[in-house]
Amino acid sequence: MRRKLTIGGLAIVLVLAIFIPSVLWLHQRVAHYKTNYRTPLDPTIMVPGSSASQDRFDTLITQLREETKTAHSVLKVKVATNGQLSYTGSIRRGDNQPFIVIAFENNHDGYTNINKQAQWLNVAFKSLVKTYHFNHFSALGHSNGGLILSLFLENYFAQTKNVTIDRLMTIATPYNMESDSTTTETDMLKELIAGRSKLPKNLTVYSVAGTENYSSDGTVPANSVNQGKYVFQNHVAHYTQITVTGDDTTHSDLPQNKQIVLLIRQYLLQETVPEKSPTKKRRRVSRAADVRDAGLQ
Amino acid sequence: MQALWRFNQRVSHWRAMRVIKQALRVTYPFILVMTLISAIGQSCLTTNGFFFQIYHIGQWLPGLDLWQGAFQVMGLVVNNVVAVIVAFATGYFLALTYKRSGLAVGLVSALAFLTLNVNYEVLDQTKRAGEQGAQFVENNLGPQGIFLAIIVGLSVGWFVSKLLARTTKWHWFERLTLTGRVAWALVIVLVLNVLIGYGLSWLSEGGLNGLVYLGTNALITNPGHYGVMILAVTTFNNLMWWLGLIGPVGLAGNNSVRSLQNLAAAVQHGSVWHAPYPVTLHTLGDAYANFGGAGMTLALIIAIWLGSRQIHYRRIATQTFLPNLVNLNNATLLGLPVLYNPILLIPFLIAPAVNITLAWCAITWKLVPPMAYPMPRTTPGPLMAYLGTGGDWRALLLSLVCLTVSVLIYLPFVKLLNQEDQEATDDAA
Numbered sequence: 001m002r003r004k005l006t007i008g009g010l011a012i013v014l015v016l017a018i019f020i021p022s023v024l025w026l027h028q029r030v031a032h033y034k035t036n037y038r039t040p041l042d043p044t045i046m047v048p049g050s051s052a053s054q055d056r057f058d059t060l061i062t063q064l065r066e067e068t069k070t071a072h073s074v075l076k077v078k079v080a081t082n083g084q085l086s087y088t089g090s091i092r093r094g095d096n097q098p099f100i101v102i103a104f105e106n107n108h109d110g111y112t113n114i115n116k117q118a119q120w121l122n123v124a125f126k127s128l129v130k131t132y133h134f135n136h137f138s139a140l141g142h143s144n145g146g147l148i149l150s151l152f153l154e155n156y157f158a159q160t161k162n163v164t165i166d167r168l169m170t171i172a173t174p175y176n177m178e179s180d181s182t183t184t185e186t187d188m189l190k191e192l193i194a195g196r197s198k199l200p201k202n203l204t205v206y207s208v209a210g211t212e213n214y215s216s217d218g219t220v221p222a223n224s225v226n227q228g229k230y231v232f233q234n235h236v237a238h239y240t241q242i243t244v245t246g247d248d249t250t251h252s253d254l255p256q257n258k259q260i261v262l263l264i265r266q267y268l269l270q271e272t273v274p275e276k277s278p279t280k281k282r283r284r285v286s287r288a289a290d291v292r293d294a295g296l297q
Numbered sequence: 298m299q300a301l302w303r304f305n306q307r308v309s310h311w312r313a314m315r316v317i318k319q320a321l322r323v324t325y326p327f328i329l330v331m332t333l334i335s336a337i338g339q340s341c342l343t344t345n346g347f348f349f350q351i352y353h354i355g356q357w358l359p360g361l362d363l364w365q366g367a368f369q370v371m372g373l374v375v376n377n378v379v380a381v382i383v384a385f386a387t388g389y390f391l392a393l394t395y396k397r398s399g400l401a402v403g404l405v406s407a408l409a410f411l412t413l414n415v416n417y418e419v420l421d422q423t424k425r426a427g428e429q430g431a432q433f434v435e436n437n438l439g440p441q442g443i444f445l446a447i448i449v450g451l452s453v454g455w456f457v458s459k460l461l462a463r464t465t466k467w468h469w470f471e472r473l474t475l476t477g478r479v480a481w482a483l484v485i486v487l488v489l490n491v492l493i494g495y496g497l498s499w500l501s502e503g504g505l506n507g508l509v510y511l512g513t514n515a516l517i518t519n520p521g522h523y524g525v526m527i528l529a530v531t532t533f534n535n536l537m538w539w540l541g542l543i544g545p546v547g548l549a550g551n552n553s554v555r556s557l558q559n560l561a562a563a564v565q566h567g568s569v570w571h572a573p574y575p576v577t578l579h580t581l582g583d584a585y586a587n588f589g590g591a592g593m594t595l596a597l598i599i600a601i602w603l604g605s606r607q608i609h610y611r612r613i614a615t616q617t618f619l620p621n622l623v624n625l626n627n628a629t630l631l632g633l634p635v636l637y638n639p640i641l642l643i644p645f646l647i648a649p650a651v652n653i654t655l656a657w658c659a660i661t662w663k664l665v666p667p668m669a670y671p672m673p674r675t676t677p678g679p680l681m682a683y684l685g686t687g688g689d690w691r692a693l694l695l696s697l698v699c700l701t702v703s704v705l706i707y708l709p710f711v712k713l714l715n716q717e718d719q720e721a722t723d724d725a726a
Contacts, residue, residue, distance in 0.1 A: 021351040029670065
């Protein structure tokens with residue numbers, strides 16, 4: 001009788017000694033998953049500038065596909081003025097780095113229009129998260145597309161819980177609209193600066209400017225791109241400004257500029273871009289020859 | 298039930314069955330030590346071990362690397378030769394039944410087993426040193442190789458015993474001593490096995506064992522998300538275990554694509570109910586039909602505690618309880634033995650099948666959410682589903698129901714085995 005009691009007591013102690021710490025551990029673990037879990041799906045969301053359609057990035061995407069040898073699939077979303085979405089293309093199964101281009105039926109320039117477009121972007125974004133279950137992404141904005149993305153991140157992004165943005169690259173985005181001044185702030189810049197504390201703290205931002213001459217890419221003043229520092233600097237994790245000059249640096253050529261394509265691959269898609277040194281190539285050829293010789297022997 | 302008992306009696310009088318049972322019982326202490334070492338090593342000392350994580354052992358145990366290394370080495374030593382021991386013991390006991398020199402025959406069968414598992418890539422001259430790997434296919438010498446070891450032990454044991462018996466009558470061999478006859482037998486066996494082994498190495502890199510595993514793997518790697526398929530695969534897998542083909546399929550599949558998608562959904566919605574694939578091998582088999590390892594052996598141990606009057610069984614149940622708690626049941630399977638025991642085969646297949654059916658019903662009727670959070674392989678069976686669902690009490694309840702049902706399934710068969718004890722004592726008296 002006494003022996004049975006001891007065995008029973010021991011069993012209860014054993015069960016509790018396993019059960020209680022494992023429940024405590026469970027809560028840590030679930031919390032850990034919730035904060036650290038990253039979906040394999042890691043899309044890049046591209047937003048074109050004013051007057052451009054969802055096909056704006058086609059040349060860029062073709063170039064990226066050729067150079068990276070990975071067949072990034074493309075989904076294009078067009079948001080109508082009433083918020084209705086129409087899709088072309090699709091995310092291929094098993095492709096974890098697809099491109100999603102989001103364009104707007106009303107793609108006009110101007111402070112109010114851009115604000116509306118940020119709102120429409122939010123509609124499209126929420127629907128995409130719901131359909132494809134990704135919880136992190138990167139974004140690329142050309143021209144006013146960068147403004148739309150910035151406004152979206154400040155005003156609407158917090159509505160979608162559990163999703164984080166890793167990197168944002170803006171190409172020739174006029175943070176101070178068409179103003180060349182370094183002192184006067186347009187309404188757009190004022191709004192962006194007012195909302196900058198709501199930007200995601202872990203975000204890395206690259207702002208790329210192209211210049212034909214010392215002051216502009218032909219459409220957007222370099223000074224206006226530079227004003228981005230007042231929005232991002234010290235409010236996101238990293239803010240890097242890059243200026244590209246040389247061939248193909250007019251405003252509309254920038255997304256397919258060779259240098260910028262390379263920057264996109266390096267910084268936005270985080271590829272390890274191989275060096276293209278001739279010596280290395282030769283060495284690889286000779287090694288292949290070695291193998292062939294060995295096979296013959 | 299009595300018919301089953303009679304069948305068991307008839308089978309256990311077969312020479313091969315008696316030999317296998319004896320060989321496994323001799324091997325048991327080695328396996329027990331090995332399993333205890335790997336149970337502690339895997340659950341308490343590896344970074345994804347269950348007790349390592351819940352007790353945060355990494356934070357307070359000094360000299361962690363040293364402990365890990367020591368346990369790894371100790372585990373390796375026994376783990377990598379267990380099948381050789383089985384091959385030896387099978388040959389030894391078989392020779393004894395033919396009244397031949399057990400040691401000689403046992404050694405020949407151990408060597409024969411080794412020749413079948415030579416890594417023939419070592420001979421490949423075109424590969425540089427270091428690329429060829431070890432001289433033996435080490436995986437096959439561990440618990441994985443037990444099935445092959447038994448087959449080799451039996452066939453070589455039979456062949457050599459017959460050869461030794463026959464050669465005594467031949468005129469030319471009469472002049473030879475035992476040494477000479479064993480040497481001749483060894484040469485013949487080695488030549489045969491090298492031919493077989495070399496031939497097989499063209500087919501598969503892992504030797505004969507690798508071939509068997511390749512075949513079974515191809516059959517059952519991807520059972521999809523249909524309940525019937527999962528049931529069939531688990532039952533087939535358990536049958537393989539019973540034959541000594543331990544672990545052809547890694548059933549503990551935290552990493553399959555579906556499990557990852559389930560996890561993604563759970564993390565995003567904050568609840569496991571939204572898993573896109575509620576029915577997978579992982580959510581049914583790992584969660585509810587793998588307590589103690591293949592065949593719900595944790596339930597077998599409890600059933601023995603409750604219903605067995607055999608001291609031998611009770612002792613083994615108690616000794617192997619800890620490894621079973623962390624889902625390592627090799628010692629139980631070989632010690633009782635469950636392997637090649639026709640009576641225990643029935644609950645060994647039925648208990649997991651019933652549990653999978655129960656779990657399937659509960660999950661498809663949305664009574665219980667599927668598990669989505671990855672759990673360490675060494676998580677105690679009854680806690681697996683509870684923790685994997687993020688602490689859902691309904692999952693814990695279902696686990697306990699499954700455990701009870703399995704114990705009830707095992708109990709009559711364990712009681713049937715009590716007769717063995719009585720008859721044995723009757724014989725003695």
